[in-house]
Amino acid sequence: MSCSFPPLWARAGRACGAAAYYNIDLFLYAAQGIDMHTVTLSPKFQVVIPQSVRQTMDLQPGSQWAVVQVGQGIQLMPVPTLVQLQRELKGCGADLPVEVDRF
Numbered sequence: 001m002s003c004s005f006p007p008l009w010a011r012a013g014r015a016c017g018a019a020a021y022y023n024i025d026l027f028l029y030a031a032q033g034i035d036m037h038t039v040t041l042s043p044k045f046q047v048v049i050p051q052s053v054r055q056t057m058d059l060q061p062g063s064q065w066a067v068v069q070v071g072q073g074i075q076l077m078p079v080p081t082l083v084q085l086q087r088e089l090k091g092c093g094a095d096l097p098v099e100v101d102r103f
Contacts, residue, residue, distance in 0.1 A: 029036045039047040049059065064079040080088070 035052075037050045037053065039050070041047055053059070066077045066079050068075045068077065
């Protein structure tokens with residue numbers, strides 16, 4: 001069985017699998033100074049976002065999130081509201097010439 005992990009882990013004789021992925025991710029997050037929290041999946045498949053994260057990101061109840069499976073993990077990304085999209089796209093394409101329909 002070949003490992004797709006950094007050589008340090010392969011030399012250490014660690015087994016390839018989900019546990020090894022988790023250990024490497026924890027190591028990489030800690031090395032980059034990323035604040036990481038552990039949450040528990042409820043019987044209804046719900047998780048609670050830690051208060052420090054909610055406050056830092058100014059999360060509000062009822063906001064929508066896209067759930068993306070990334071390898072052995074899950075990534076949550078906020079779904080922007082129409083107002084946020086309009087603000088982000090304001091002025092985009094303003095320099096494009098207006099084409100008159102041929103029909």
